[in-house]
Amino acid sequence: MNKILNVSMSRREFLGVTAAGASVFVLGVTLPFGRFARADTGNGVMNAFIGISEDGTVTFQNPFVEMGQGTYTSIPAIVAEELDIEMSALHIVQAPHGDDYKIMFGNTRRFTGGSLSVRSSYDSMRKIGATARAMLISAAADDWGVPAGECSTEPGFVIHKTSGRRRSYGELAARAAKRLPPAEVPLKDASAFRLIGKSIKRTDSFAKATGRAGFGIDTRVEGMVHAAVKQSPVFGGSVLAFDKAAIMQEPGVIAVEEIPGGIAVIADLFWHARSALDKLPVTFDDGENRHFSDKQYLQKIQSRLDDAGFTAEQEGDVVTALQGAAKTIQADYDAPFLAHATMEPMNCTAQVVDGRCIVWAPNQAADSVAATAASITGLPLASIEVRTPFLGGGFGRRFITDYVAQAVTLANKLGGKPVKVLWTREEDTQHDFYRPLTAARYRAGFDGQGNPVALHITIVGDGPFRRHLPGSMTNPDLDDSVIDGAIHQPYEIPNRRLDYVYAPVAAPIGFWRSVGNSHNAFFKECFMDEMAHAAGMDPLAFRRKLLADHPRYQKVLDAVSTMSAWKGKPWTAHDGKSHAMGVALHESFNTLVGEVAEISLEAGQVRVHRVYCVVDCGFAVNPAIVTMQMESGITYGLSAALGEEITIEKGRVVQANFNTYPILTPQQMPAVQVEIINSNEALGGIGEPATPPIAPAVCNALFTLTGQRIRTLPLSRSALPGA
Amino acid sequence: MMTLVINGKTHEVDVEDSMPLLWVIRDVVGHTGTKFGCGMGLCGACSVHMDGKIVRSCITPISAAMGKAITTIEGLSTDGSHPVQKAWIEGDVPQCGYCQPGQIMAAAALLNENPTPTEAEIREKMINLCRCGSYLRIFAAVKRAAEIQGESS
Numbered sequence: 001m002n003k004i005l006n007v008s009m010s011r012r013e014f015l016g017v018t019a020a021g022a023s024v025f026v027l028g029v030t031l032p033f034g035r036f037a038r039a040d041t042g043n044g045v046m047n048a049f050i051g052i053s054e055d056g057t058v059t060f061q062n063p064f065v066e067m068g069q070g071t072y073t074s075i076p077a078i079v080a081e082e083l084d085i086e087m088s089a090l091h092i093v094q095a096p097h098g099d100d101y102k103i104m105f106g107n108t109r110r111f112t113g114g115s116l117s118v119r120s121s122y123d124s125m126r127k128i129g130a131t132a133r134a135m136l137i138s139a140a141a142d143d144w145g146v147p148a149g150e151c152s153t154e155p156g157f158v159i160h161k162t163s164g165r166r167r168s169y170g171e172l173a174a175r176a177a178k179r180l181p182p183a184e185v186p187l188k189d190a191s192a193f194r195l196i197g198k199s200i201k202r203t204d205s206f207a208k209a210t211g212r213a214g215f216g217i218d219t220r221v222e223g224m225v226h227a228a229v230k231q232s233p234v235f236g237g238s239v240l241a242f243d244k245a246a247i248m249q250e251p252g253v254i255a256v257e258e259i260p261g262g263i264a265v266i267a268d269l270f271w272h273a274r275s276a277l278d279k280l281p282v283t284f285d286d287g288e289n290r291h292f293s294d295k296q297y298l299q300k301i302q303s304r305l306d307d308a309g310f311t312a313e314q315e316g317d318v319v320t321a322l323q324g325a326a327k328t329i330q331a332d333y334d335a336p337f338l339a340h341a342t343m344e345p346m347n348c349t350a351q352v353v354d355g356r357c358i359v360w361a362p363n364q365a366a367d368s369v370a371a372t373a374a375s376i377t378g379l380p381l382a383s384i385e386v387r388t389p390f391l392g393g394g395f396g397r398r399f400i401t402d403y404v405a406q407a408v409t410l411a412n413k414l415g416g417k418p419v420k421v422l423w424t425r426e427e428d429t430q431h432d433f434y435r436p437l438t439a440a441r442y443r444a445g446f447d448g449q450g451n452p453v454a455l456h457i458t459i460v461g462d463g464p465f466r467r468h469l470p471g472s473m474t475n476p477d478l479d480d481s482v483i484d485g486a487i488h489q490p491y492e493i494p495n496r497r498l499d500y501v502y503a504p505v506a507a508p509i510g511f512w513r514s515v516g517n518s519h520n521a522f523f524k525e526c527f528m529d530e531m532a533h534a535a536g537m538d539p540l541a542f543r544r545k546l547l548a549d550h551p552r553y554q555k556v557l558d559a560v561s562t563m564s565a566w567k568g569k570p571w572t573a574h575d576g577k578s579h580a581m582g583v584a585l586h587e588s589f590n591t592l593v594g595e596v597a598e599i600s601l602e603a604g605q606v607r608v609h610r611v612y613c614v615v616d617c618g619f620a621v622n623p624a625i626v627t628m629q630m631e632s633g634i635t636y637g638l639s640a641a642l643g644e645e646i647t648i649e650k651g652r653v654v655q656a657n658f659n660t661y662p663i664l665t666p667q668q669m670p671a672v673q674v675e676i677i678n679s680n681e682a683l684g685g686i687g688e689p690a691t692p693p694i695a696p697a698v699c700n701a702l703f704t705l706t707g708q709r710i711r712t713l714p715l716s717r718s719a720l721p722g723a
Numbered sequence: 724m725m726t727l728v729i730n731g732k733t734h735e736v737d738v739e740d741s742m743p744l745l746w747v748i749r750d751v752v753g754h755t756g757t758k759f760g761c762g763m764g765l766c767g768a769c770s771v772h773m774d775g776k777i778v779r780s781c782i783t784p785i786s787a788a789m790g791k792a793i794t795t796i797e798g799l800s801t802d803g804s805h806p807v808q809k810a811w812i813e814g815d816v817p818q819c820g821y822c823q824p825g826q827i828m829a830a831a832a833l834l835n836e837n838p839t840p841t842e843a844e845i846r847e848k849m850i851n852l853c854r855c856g857s858y859l860r861i862f863a864a865v866k867r868a869a870e871i872q873g874e875s876s
Contacts, residue, residue, distance in 0.1 A: 066819075067819050068817075068818030068819030068820070068855045069818070070818075201815055202815045202817075204817065204820065205811065205812045205815050205816070205817055206803055206812055207820075208811075208817035208820030208823050209803055209808045209811040209812050209816070209817065209823060209827060210756070210796065210797075210800075210802075210803045210808060211754075211755070211756020211757070211795070211796030211797050211824045212756070213820050214755075215758075215820075215821060217755075217758070217759065218755035220753065220755070226750070251738075251739060269738070269742075269746060269750045269751065270746060270750055271738075271742050271743065271746040271750070341854060342819075342821075342854060343758075343760055343766070343768060343819065343821040343822050343852070343853070343854045343855075344758070344760075344819075344821045345759070345760075390819070390820060391819060392758070392819050392820070392821030393819045393821060393854050393855065394819075395854075422759070424762055425760065425761040425762055425763070624815065628815070628818060628856075628857075628860075631856045631857075631859060631860075632818055632855050632856035632857075633856070634856065635854075635855070635856025635858070636854070636855075636856065639854075657761055657762075657763055657765060658761050658763075658765040658766055658852065659763065659765055663852055663854060664856075664858075665850065665852065666846065666849050666850060666851070666852075666853070666858045666861065666862075667846065667847070667850070669856075669858040669859060671859070672859060
């Protein structure tokens with residue numbers, strides 16, 4: 001049973017993790033990258049990632065957070081494979097912030113997202129494990145006076161077969177940690193894998209089934225006070241006035257303080273803080289966004305669907321090809337603002353004491369948390385300690401550190417007292433960083449035989465790259481986060497063009513699971529269906545035909561066709577109702593996913609019975625977790641497709657809680673069948689790629705069932721037959 | 724001062740009688756396994772047992788909990804050995820895990836009332852929200868928990 005309960009450990013604690021038991025062994029990530037400084041702590045710390053204590057426990061500092069996607073299983077399993085230990089020997093903790101843990105993008109960054117954890121660190125994690133193993137072997141060989149080449153390992157032990165000697169990693173760790181790590185280490189042959197490529201069990205199930213898993217909201221620190229916050233209901237507004245005296249006599253109230261864009265009531269208990277906050281007279285200056293409405297913004301972007309914009313992709317000449325086409329079709333699509341709605345509302349605990357700032361924050365980017373805390377407190381980064389617990393969902397929301405800023409701002413005013421900021425569900429829904437509302441126009445032309453000759457796409461909107469990571473934009477006119485999933489698609493059409501029209505939006509926007517793919521797969525895969533019908537072809541056969549030179553895509557399509565026993569026409573199912581299937585195929589994060597949805601209508605509502613899903617992520621490092629993430633991504637995308645939308649009136653979000661922002665219920669959950677194809681292409685991500693295809697698969701099924709083409713989401717907006 | 728019995732232990736708490744049971748359990752008594760999700764009884768993350776029946780503690784004032792036996796996830800078993808917990812671990816049900824204490828309490832209450840639920844009954848009765856998509860595994864684990872419970876009785 002793995003010992004992960006609370007998952008954060010300070011650098012000091014890590015270095016001392018085995019000090020009590022004498023020897024630890026820590027090995028830094030720096031090691032395989034040429035930045036390694038020998039830990040030489042004399043207590044078994046092999047590198048920044050691995051510490052081995054005398055009893056053989058291997059403490060692994062994971063640079064990736066666990067928010068459900070399985071990084072506390074898949075990542076340590078890669079290390080355990082090469083280090084040669086049992087998974088049960090692992091004690092998994094979250095790495096602190098800092099350069100030692102920036103193992104992505106050439107050792108420059110570290111965050112958890114972009115479906116990048118496994119694929120960005122697979123090689124590094126193997127080397128980290130293999131290097132520690134080599135150092136343990138080297139220490140044992142010296143002890144025994146035999147060549148290292150004669151030694152091998154069994155999980156947790158170095159062995160010398162000819163003499164029958166064996167020594168545990170725990171016994172060797174202290175000395176092994178003092179050895180110079182070898183510059184090159186052999187990696188295991190894939191045929192010898194015990195853990196990689198196997199459906200090994202999750203390490204966090206026990207903690208999560210017993211209530212012991214520590215989430216941010218569960219942080220309890222001696223002397224801690226609680227804060228409830230109310231932010232300006234209009235984005236960008238500020239506090240004008242408040243009457244503190246009116247609530248200071250309320251039970252437990254300690255203080256009322258301003259935070260960026262809002263007000264906080266601090267009390268002995270959260271319930272006291274939020275009850276008093278409800279009674280606090282406060283007025284806001286609504287600021288310049290007080291007239292913003294999503295409907296007006298949608299009209300605005302729809303009015304620009306024929307703008308030239310920035311041409312992001314061009315092959316051939318679409319204008320001429322469309323003019324000369326025997327047949328043309330055109331369709332406009334849009335997709336709404338969406339909230340992340342993590343089950344655990346935003347929260348953060350902070351303490352500023354003795355020239356240090358400690359932040360307990362569920363986050364997807366520890367370095368951003370540290371930078372936020374440093375800028376507010378004026379302390380150097382080295383004086384900031386970030387403790388990252390389990391995340392009650394992330395989905396891209398916890399990249400943004402607005403809630404961290406609130407907790408640190410308050411802690412900075414509280415003279416050493418730790419304070420926990422917790423948002424209500426209403427605050428969480430109304431102060432998210434939303435999936436941007438986006439619109440697109442698709443135009444296609446066909447020759448006399450029904451072959452597509454031209455595809456012209458215009459996408460209008462704003463994106464999270466420009467908003468949050470402008471430095472990552474290589475071209476100031478092109479925001480990849482808006483067009484991802486529309487550009488460079490494999491369907492072979494001789495004349496193609498993609499124009500992007502930047503239309504700045506006043507609402508807060510961010511990274512929502514699968515980012516641009518979330519809307520573009522809906523637009524693109526629904527339009528592919530429209531094209532298939534215009535060409536008089538079965539939608540699956542039509543796609544297959546356009547993928548003649550892309551066998552990897554065809555294989556996914558064929559597999560999902562076989563798995564679903566594909567039917568291009570409605571049929572009467574066992575329940576006596578008319579059912580229909582829809583298909584969608586989409587690549588995102590280097591992973592191909594094909595989905596077929598089987599639906600019917602019940603009282604004017606779409607009922608999704610089954611989803612068939614085929615995924616090719618190159619190689620499934622943990623097939624069980626890949627399957628879970630397909631189920632998860634489908635659930636998330638289906639939830640949005642059926643009923644989620646954030647609307648904004650007078651600069652204020654209309655939805656507030658799960659009654660107005662309905663997420664998928666257990667009763668709406670379809671059966672899901674998943675098949676994994678190991679193509680052995682480059683590793684792809686798995687946290688996001690199942691989300692994009694589900695909305696178009698369902699909408700395409702609806703068209704087959706009813707002839708009604710859905711071009712706006714969610715489906716709850718459209719009047720369907722039987723309603 | 725009010726007297727609450729949580730997981731067989733008596734607690735004297737000095738709070739307003741309107742305070743939701745959830746916040747007494749979490750912030751006063753200090754059992755953090757029970758989660759806050761919505762505050763309106765909509766999601767079920769705060770589910771606990773009151774005299775063996777499922778209640779949503781975020782909308783249950785503690786005045787309504789006095790004299791009742793409250794069980795939280797921490798009291799279901801001390802070591803994860805309750806049949807529902809065993810089934811959850813066996814099936815690797817949790818993803819982010821945040822809603823799971825509530826899901827497990829709901830499943831345990833369901834099996835108290837109906838030790839051998841059909842698949843349709845499980846689908847009808849398990850109504851707590853999960854954002855990660857663990858629903859299918861929840862359904863399967865409830866069925867499995869019923870088997871484990873049956874084997875041991």
